[in-house]
Amino acid sequence: MITWYHSWRAAIRIARRDAWRSKGRSFLVLAMIALPILGVSAADLTLRSAELSTEQKLERSLGAADARLTDPGYGGVPVLQTPNGENYTPADDFEDKPYPEGSTDVTKAAPQGAKTLKDATGSAKLRTEHGLLHTEIRELKAADPMAKGMLTLVSGRFPADGTEVAATTHFLASSGLQVGSTLRARGFDREYTVVGSYELSDSLKSDQVNALPGALLAPLDKALKADGLPGTGAEATYLVSLPGGFTWNMVKETNTKGVVVHSRVVDLDPPAKSDVPFYQKNNWGDFGMSASAKAAALAAIGTVVGLAMLEICLLAGPAFAVGARRSRRQLGLVGANGGERRHIRAVVLSGGLVIGVAAAVVGTALGLALTYALRPVLEEYIGRRFGHFDIRPLELLGIGLLAVLTGLLAAIVPAVTSSRQTVLASLTGRRGVRRSSRVLPVIGLLATVLGAAIALYGSVFSDQFAIVAGGSALAELGVVAMTPALVGLFGRTGRLLPLSPRLALRDAVRNRGRTAPAVAAVLAAVAGTVAVATYAASSDAQQRAEYKAQLPYGAVSVIMGEAGSARDVPAVRSTVQKLLPVEVRADMDRISVGSANCSVWGGSDGCGSYEVVVPPQNRCPLWATDPANPDGDPAERFSKEERRKLAEDWRCQQSGGRGVYVPDGVVVADASLLKVLEIDDPAAAKALAGGQAVVFDKRYIDKNGDGGNDDGKDGTDGRDGTDDGTDEDGTVRIKLITDTEAAGKAFDEGREAPGEIKSFRVHRTADDVDAYGLSVIVPPAAAKAAGLTTLPLGAYYSTDSLPSTEQRQRLEGELDKTGSSVMLHIEEGYTSENSIILLALTVFAGLITIGAAGIATGLAQADAEADLKTLAAVGAPPRVRRTLSGFQCGVVAAMGVLLGSAAGVLPAIGLRLTERREQLKWYQEALDNGWGGLASDPHVPVVIPWATLAALLVAVPVGAALLAALVTRSRGALARRETA
Known part of the structure; x- marks a missing residue:
């Protein structure tokens, strides 16, 4: 026991003296280990400080009160609630009767004396x-x-x-x-x-x-x-x-009066789940995180921590190896004086222990100081105040032990390698013959193939992304294991390169012990970046395809649909045209039914509504109400196969749903509106000038002109869902509904709402025309001839250029002076939210790559100082040293980026394929349930971020090489013959 203590004490003293002697290398390794510890400890302190205790949450939500009473809006019927009052439901079932609505007097539900x-x-x-x-x-x-x-x-x-x-x-x-x-x-x-x-x-x-x-x-x-x-x-x-607080029994009693309670006493001491009626109803359980979700979260955290430790070990390991080689004479003296291999291993491991402990202390202390200093900034960033500065000593100790463990793990391989050298080789400085392992590349190849197969299976045949992630991780580890062999393959291209890059590549291949880990570290960082960037770019492409513009790019709309706002519309139209770079202006009116003071939404007394009549032969059978069962689901009358077939019927395709809201998308305007909407259809403009309406949705067109008594036998517009394509002739009918109560009653009974019909001859545009939510344009002359009452609604504008922020602020300031509510929209097109993410990822991967490549270059210079002196001795120009360092750094960066880019695409593609299958499954379910016309075939593309890859593949290695060349001295110290 005493011998063991003294041997390790001596090993630690030797390691400490060696670390102090080689301050630059020691600081490099300490920084690599301490920086993650700083980040993790700062994150732990931030999360714990931001995590409020129950008492602190209650103080912010209840103050000094004992409870908060809330009306859930169920008309006073008894309710059931969770202990915290966040979830509640009526106590009775309302499947066969109207769902309760209305308010209740909360003050009457308060206990006596409260x-x-x-x-x-x-x-x-x-x-x-x-x-x-x-x-x-x-x-x-x-x-x-x-x-x-x-x-x-x-x-x-x-x-x-x-x-x-x-x-x-x-x-x-x-x-x-x-x-x-x-x-x-x-x-x-x-x-x-x-x-x-x-x-x-x-x-x-x-x-x-x-x-x-x-x-x-x-x-x-x-x-x-x-x-x-x-x-x-x-x-x-x-x-x-309330004296004594609001107990759980009092909460349940208050629930019987239709009031929800958030109680301080119940929050501090919640009842058992068996005592909560809410959880027993319909077998509802706790809405917290499930055990599987918690296990998945812990697995994700463990994976991130494990990968971080792996990357640190990959970078720090070569540093310990180079340090051991530079101290080989010292280690040889230990062996020459009777030291065993375990003593040599103890010395090298002690180096990892010493630096690990120092990194733990420094990283934790800096994390504490940084979090405390940045507390106001962090609070502003997360948008809420910390409860208090919460320091958990055991958690910080555990984080510090990770630094110690990382240092020891990084020193294991150099310790074993150093202990295997003979005393003679250590004292003479000979490295001996070093051979690469032939087993490791084979294992890596098998792991890569197996991981790729698992990821492919998970993305094609399974809904669990965990399988894709696990397979991708296994494949990436396999590539890491193959890195030494891959570095050797890169070395075969050296014969094609000039002197300096050829020397750098040969040095990298010859010293794979320090090159391969640095390449693997770059590989891991770049692979993660490429994976996230590929997923982000693919998601961005999907969102861009799903984006529904309200107007053409740069167009402007002003809408005033409130009651009594029509008088201000002309002034608003002129204001917009005066302050913005308007090219074409299209004025729009709306149909008014009832009082002239009715808003576009109707709803008040004396205000009616209107609707575009869909002829019976054009109505989707899936949406047709059965008069015998008006409350039933119309789609239940059809089989699954019939619902799928009808979902492809043009009559069941959902149209509109975006753009400026007017009932049924009907506006009164002239041909200038077509110009603003960028609809190039001379026939449509001619039709509007001739008094014909323009229809963008062919479901509204009645080609018979008789109200739709087509039996469908001619195969043109009947139940078979076909269309003969003759769109110039036809009629669109608009029903004016003045009695809204009678209309609501008819709707409940599955009947047509009563109202006056106005018919217009129409011209229909092509199916692929985008009208931005509009369905019918009625020319002013036709509306007047039909006896329709119209009111000014607003205007659309096309602009020479997208209005600037200053122009918009000035415009909104002027529009505020009208006193009416003006809905202003400037179509700026799709704005990607991932551009900043992709840029941040590229910068992050670039910093990691340059850092890892710089570490490898510094180690190479320290390890190959004798070779550089030899080059100087044989007459090599001073710039060779600088260019050699630059190419050494660039070679490591290029190899890591190339391999990492290939490895990072796999998990992103797997995730996108999994999402595609999941969304396709939802779409198939929508088809089966008769909702196919309301949904669209999912578009889940896989997009490779070529700009990010180009920046990583070209800019990062070149930048790393230039940076290394700039910071390297051209001249080194002259070599002297060592004295005997």
């Missing part, structure tokens, strides 16, 4: 220094002791009367206002004074204004509705203070 405090929220547009800002309004007496902790006062004070408000710091920063400013709401002339600023600890970026109960929401809501504007949509809950 104190209540109203907490109401709504939203409105408030006037700021810049214009209007949509803001949340909260009416809560924040100074009440029951609300303590919910709103954190920053400056000033909370409001004391109905003329004062407080605002969040984010609102004040966004609005340009400050404490002492006056505040007004749109549609409300009453002024309020901002007397304080506060923040919401759980939502630092919220725009919120606080007022006393009844001071702002109710009068503002009344004023807005009086002007025909949307109200504030206020909702109220009640904080409750």
Whole structure:
């Protein structure tokens, strides 16, 4: 025991002295190990600090109250809830009767003797220094002791009367206002004074204004509705203070009155699941993370940690190997003085232990300091305040032990290699004959083939991505195992290269012990980057294909569909044309049924609606209501095969659903609208000029002109779903519905709604024309001739260039002056959210690649100093040393990037194929259920990010080579003969 202690003590002292003697190499390895420890420890501290305790969560949600009572909107029927009140449902089943709706008086459900405090929220547009800002309004007496902790006062004070408000710091920063400013709401002339600023600890970026109960929401809501504007949509809950707290039995009793409760006592001491009726109903379980999901999350974390340790070992291992070779004379003296192989192994392992311990201490200390210093920045980034600076010593100790373990693992192979050298070879500096392992490449090849097969199986025959991920990881490890052999294959191209790159490549092949790990580390980093970049590029292509533009690129629309806004439309049209680079302007009107003050959405007394009539022969059988069973699913009348076939019928294809909303997509406009929509159809423009309507959806066309009494026997527009293609002749019918109650009753009974029919001769465009959500354009002359009442709706504009941000801000400022709600849209086209991700990934992989290649180059220079001196001695120019270093770095980077790019594409393709199968499965289920016309055949492309690959394959190796050449000295120290 004493011998063991003294031998390791001596080994550690030797390793410490050697590390101090070789400060540059030691610092390099320490930095490699300490940086991940810094990141992991900082992440642990951030996550633990951001993770709130139950008490802290309750303080932010309940303040000092004992509970919060909420009306779930079920009309007062008994409810069941989870202990935290986040999930609830009516206690009874309503399968055969109407689902409960309505409100209940929450205050009557409070227990006897309880104190209540109203907490109401709504939203409105408030006037700021810049214009209007949509803001949340909260009416809560924040100074009440029951609300303590919910709103954190920053400056000033909370409001004391109905003329004062407080605002969040984010609102004040966004609005340009400050404490002492006056505040007004749109549609409300009453002024309020901002007397304080506060923040919401759980939502630092919220725009919120606080007022006393009844001071702002109710009068503002009344004023807005009086002007025909949307109200504030206020909702109220009640904080409750009760001696002894709100127990679970009290919660269940309150549930019987139709009220949901969030109780402090229940949150702190939740009941058993067997005592929660909510979980027993329909066998509903806990909505938390399942055991399988937790296992998957732990497996993912373990995989990431394992790969990080592997990469550090791959980079640090060669450094220990080079250090052992440079200390081989010292190790030889240990053997010459009676030291055994285990003593030599102990010395090298002690080097890993010493640097690992130092890296653990340095990384953990820097992680603590960095997290503490960046705490305000981190809180702003995540958008909420930490509960407290939470330090978990055991977790930090475990993270530090990872550094020690990594250092030991990185030193194992050099320790074994050094112990196998003879004393004579160590003292004379001879390296002996080194042969590459022939077994490892074979194992790597088998692992690569097996992993690729598993990933292929998972992507083609299984829905579990874990199989794809596991196979891809196995294949990547196989490529890592083959790296020494692959480096040797690269060496065969050396005969084609000039002197400096040929020397660099031969040196890399000759010293595979330090080259292969560096290449493998670059491979691992690049493979992950390429995998994520390929998936991101493929997802981006899918989102681009699924993006539905509301207008052609650069086009502008202004719509004013609210009640009474028609009078402001001409001024708004002129304002847009004056402030934007307009090329073509197309004015649009809408059909009005009933009062002239009706909005485009109708809904109020005296306001009717209209619809485009679909002829019976053009109606989709899957959507046709059965009068005998109006509440039943129409698709159930057909078999699965019939539903699949009907889903391909043109009558069942969903159209529209985007663009500017007007009922059934009908607008009154002239041929200029076709120009703005970029519809090149001279016949359509001629039809509009001649008083014919233009229809973009052939389901609306009645070619018989008799209301649709086609029996389908001619095969043109009958039940077989075919079309003869003669689109110039036909009729579109628009039904004006004035009695909305009768229409609703007819709909419930599966009958046609009563109304007046207006018919128009039509011209239909080609099927591939994109009308951006419009279905029918009625020319003004035809609308007037048919006796339709129309109101100005807005306009579409085509522009010479996409309006700038400054132009849009100026326009919105001018539109605000109208006092009406103007829906402004500028079509900017699809904006990729992955461009920043791809750039960040490319930069990340580039830094890792350059770092790994630089480490390999530095080790090569340290290991081949004698060769460089020999080159200088035989007359090689000074630039050879610089160019040799550059090419050494570039060779490592190029090999790693090339192999990593090939290895990284596999998992991304596997994931995309798995997603394609999953979405195709959902699509097939939609076809089986009769929803095929509402869904589209899934488009899940696989896109290779060639720009990212080009940057990795070309720019990164070239950049690494140039950087290494620049930082390398041209001249080295002169070699001297060693004294005997």
